[in-house]
Structure formats: structure tokens, C-alpha cells
Amino acid sequence: MKAKILLTGCAGFIGSNFLKKIAVPNKDYDFVILDALTYAGHYPTIAGDIEVNEHLSFEKIDIRDNDAVQNLFKANSFSGVIHFAAESHVDNSIKNPNIFVETNVLGTLNLLNASLHFGAKDLRFCHVSTDEVYGELTENEPAFTEDHKIAPNSPYSASKAGSDLLVRSYHETFGLDTVMTRCSNNYGPFQFPEKLIPVMIAKAISDEKLPVYGDGKNIRDWIFVDDHNIGVWDVFLKGKKGEVYNLGGDSEKRNLEVVKTILKILNKPESLISFVEDRKGHDWRYAMDFSKAKRDFGFEPQVTFEEGIQKTVDWYLSNQAWVESVNASKN
Numbered sequence: 394m395k396a397k398i399l400l401t402g403c404a405g406f407i408g409s410n411f412l413k414k415i416a417v418p419n420k421d422y423d424f425v426i427l428d429a430l431t432y433a434g435h436y437p438t439i440a441g442d443i444e445v446n447e448h449l450s451f452e453k454i455d456i457r458d459n460d461a462v463q464n465l466f467k468a469n470s471f472s473g474v475i476h477f478a479a480e481s482h483v484d485n486s487i488k489n490p491n492i493f494v495e496t497n498v499l500g501t502l503n504l505l506n507a508s509l510h511f512g513a514k515d516l517r518f519c520h521v522s523t524d525e526v527y528g529e530l531t532e533n534e535p536a537f538t539e540d541h542k543i544a545p546n547s548p549y550s551a552s553k554a555g556s557d558l559l560v561r562s563y564h565e566t567f568g569l570d571t572v573m574t575r576c577s578n579n580y581g582p583f584q585f586p587e588k589l590i591p592v593m594i595a596k597a598i599s600d601e602k603l604p605v606y607g608d609g610k611n612i613r614d615w616i617f618v619d620d621h622n623i624g625v626w627d628v629f630l631k632g633k634k635g636e637v638y639n640l641g642g643d644s645e646k647r648n649l650e651v652v653k654t655i656l657k658i659l660n661k662p663e664s665l666i667s668f669v670e671d672r673k674g675h676d677w678r679y680a681m682d683f684s685k686a687k688r689d690f691g692f693e694p695q696v697t698f699e700e701g702i703q704k705t706v707d708w709y710l711s712n713q714a715w716v717e718s719v720n721a722s723k724n
């Protein structure tokens with residue numbers, strides 16, 4: 394019998410790209426996808442061109458529902474969990490922090506308990522986390538290493554940090570085989586049109602104003618989603634028990650530079666840019682030192698920002714029906 398891996402949150406942006414890039418072509422494992430299909434999880438995103446069969450099955454479950462999570466584990470002897478599911482949008486966490494704690498902290502706790510009590514003896518739990526748990530950097534500080542202090546600034550990053558610490562504690566206290574990734578900002582196909590890049594692409598396509606927070610000088614490190622997912626799979630297969638691995642794109646850009654690049658690709662004027670009131674608690678800069686992942690299993694981003702952003706704009710231009718349908722399901 395093949396080993397069975399639970400993938401949470403794979404109707405969302407990163408998880409659905411993980412299915413396409415890693416899980417669908419890999420017949421060495423059986424995969425069970427768990428997703429609550431919140432506004433950010435869109436079933437046609439995964440089912441559109443992915444055949445759901447015995448190699449790949451889907452369960453609509455909310456990780457906040459402990460009984461449902463436990464029943465799923467009792468019915469399947471999972472030997473691995475890759476945990477993508479989360480509330481993921483910082484702006485939403487400023488408006489309504491509670492659901493971030495419920496899903497990201499308590500939902501993760503439910504998965505950890507089920508893994509410990511009902512998983513296979515050698516179950517490995519791979520937690521997908523974010524650079525945002527480290528807080529922010531000033532302009533010239535060295536990039537975050539895995540030893541950087543945990544200092545989250547938004548309710549989103551605080552809830553992710555809470556889940557990271559629970560994962561750590563289940564390794565330290567109960568000996569659960571955990572590994573963890575912390576990655577920088579992802580972009581690529583199927584990103585929900587609420588995050589910077591898809592919002593700017595959609596607005597530029599329809600000649601609307603492009604709202605840029607503050608003076609647009611904040612810096613993010615951008616990674617193409619496939620590079621992140623290759624790193625997650627490497628960490629799951631080769632990471633050392635209990636360890637954290639930073640993943641990054643080696644591509645720091647100011648937000649304004651990203652927006653101007655999108656306008657240039659779409660041949661639209663920079664006069665569409667409109668500076669708006671800054672996000673509360675807006676982190677200044679993120680940058681990742683991923684030398685540990687490079688040393689331990691040769692992790693290196695393959696897609697340059699220039700290639701990745703062109704691919705992403707092209708994808709959104711050809712998939713406007715997808716954007717309309719996910720926007721409609723949110724309303």
C-alpha cells in the first residue's frame with residue numbers, strides 16, 4: 394500500500410499550485426486534500442483540470458471542527474501532513490482577527506492532536522509558515538535567518554507565529570516528527586485577487602486606479618509559487634526532524650517597483666497609480682536568508698522575478714473568467 398499524505402488548504406493559491414506541480418504527477422503517494430472552501434478556496438481551481446481519483450481525493454472539512462478532523466484521521470492512516478490551510482490576508486486580520494486565531498492557531502492544534510493520536514507511528518507534520526513571523530527589517534539589516542527572534546506585527550503573523558510555536562512544542566514535548574518552512578511573498582497563477590500582485594493586474598487591465606499603500610517604498614522578497622512548493626516538498630522529504638527552514642526568492646523589490654513593472658508589461662500609464670493611506674502596522678521590509686535550505690538540500694529559486702511576473706500577468710490575462718468567478722463567490 395502507498396503512503397498516504399494529507400494536504401490541507403489545497404483549494405487556495407499555494408496549495409492548488411502544489412497539487413499541479415508536485416502531487417498530481419507523483420504516483421508514489423496517495424494524497425487526500427482537505428479544505429473548508431472558504432472564500433479563498435475555490436473548488437473549480439483544483440477540480441478544473443485535476444482528476445480526483447484514488448490517488449487524489451478531496452474532503453470538505455473545516456480544521457476548526459475537531460471531530461471532523463479526528464474522524465478523517467481515524468479513517469486514514471496518514472504518514473504525512475503538509476499544512477497549507479490558513480486565513481492568509483493581513484488586511485482581513487486587521488478587520489477581524491478572531492477567525493485568524495480560530496483557524497491558524499486552534500485549527501493547527503486540532504491537526505497536531507489528530508496527527509499525534511491517530512496518525513501513522515512515523516507520521517511527519519510539515520507546517521507551512523511565513524517570513525512575517527519574524528516581524529520587519531530596517532533598510533540595511535541582514536536578511537532573516539531561522540534564529541531571528543519571533544516578533545510578529547499583524548494579527549495574521551501573530552496567529553501564524555502561534556501555530557509555529559505549537560508545532561515546535563509538539564516536537565519538543567511529544568516527539569512528533571515536525572518540520573517547518575518559513576517563506577517570503579509568493580506570486581503566480583490562482584492567487585486570490587485580494588493580494589498585491591493580482592489586485593494590481595486586475596485593476597490595470599480594467600484601467601482602474603491602482604491603490605498603493607503609503608509611499609510604496611516598503612520592500613518584500615518575491616518568490617514564484619512553484620519555487621516555494623519545490624522547497625516545501627524538499628523540506629517534507631529531506632528536512633531534519635524538528636527543524637525550521639527559510640525559503641525565499643532572492644528578489645527584494647519595493648512595492649512601487651512591482652506595480653510599475655505590471656503597468657509596463659500591460660502597456661498602461663503610471664498615472665493609474667494612486668497612493669492611499671498606509672496599512673496599519675505596515676512592516677517595512679522582509680528579506681530571507683535561505684542558506685540553510687540551500688546547504689541541506691540544494692534549495693535555490695529557479696524563476697527570476699522578470700520571468701515570473703511576465704508568466705503571472707499572462708496567466709491573469711488568459712484567466713479573467715476565473716478572477717470573475719472567485720470574486721463572485723466572495724460576494
Ligand SMILES: NC(=O)c1ccc[n+]([C@@H]2O[C@H](COP(=O)([O-])OP(=O)(O)OC[C@H]3O[C@@H](n4cnc5c(N)ncnc54)[C@H](O)[C@@H]3O)[C@@H](O)[C@H]2O)c1
Nearest residue numbers: 402404405406407429430431433434455456478479481579
Ligand atoms: N501567500 C503567501 O505569500 C505566503 C507566503 C508564505 C507562507 N504562506 C502560507 O502558505 C499557506 C497558504 O497560503 P495561500 O496564500 O495559498 O492562502 P489562501 O488564502 O490562498 O488559501 C488558504 C486555503 O486554506 C483554506 N482554509 C482556510 N481556512 C480553513 C479552515 N478553517 N479549514 C480548512 N481549510 C481552510 C481556504 O479555503 C483556502 O483554500 C498559508 O498557511 C500561509 O500562511 C503564504
